[in-house]
Amino acid sequence: MLKGNRLRDARRKKGLTQEELGNLVGVGKSAICCYEKETRNPTLETIIEFMHILGVSSDYLLGTDNIIKVESADLPEYRTMTKEEVMFIDELRKDKLVYEILFEDPKRGSDLVKKRIG
Numbered sequence: 001m002l003k004g005n006r007l008r009d010a011r012r013k014k015g016l017t018q019e020e021l022g023n024l025v026g027v028g029k030s031a032i033c034c035y036e037k038e039t040r041n042p043t044l045e046t047i048i049e050f051m052h053i054l055g056v057s058s059d060y061l062l063g064t065d066n067i068i069k070v071e072s073a074d075l076p077e078y079r080t081m082t083k084e085e086v087m088f089i090d091e092l093r094k095d096k097l098v099y100e101i102l103f104e105d106p107k108r109g110s111d112l113v114k115k116r117i118g
Contacts, residue, residue: 001038001041001062002035002038002041002047002061002062003061003062004035004036004038005036006056006061006063007032007035007036007050007054007061008036010055010056010061011032011054013054014053014054014055018032018033018036021053024049024053025046025049025053026046026049027042047061063082064082066080066081066083066085066086
């Protein structure tokens, strides 16, 4: 699925409105809005047009721009992570105590975060 926030950010960096981008790829402003809200997916051809117009890769638009190797018998050998996910983990690593608490037992760490913000 296309990452709507990434499409929006790339569009804005090019200085385009939703209507202008829609005209360039042959869809309406409402379609661009739906893509950005992730309530609708563009066709492969439209994604290719976005790549050319916005100067970004399909990996970026799809959120698969980082591939990691997982060394666990329970998980697939390779997984994708978005740039934002990698940045989040890097930020967590800066605080050793928080990192250890969250990653010592990932389920417990997730529950602690949910409890705190929920």
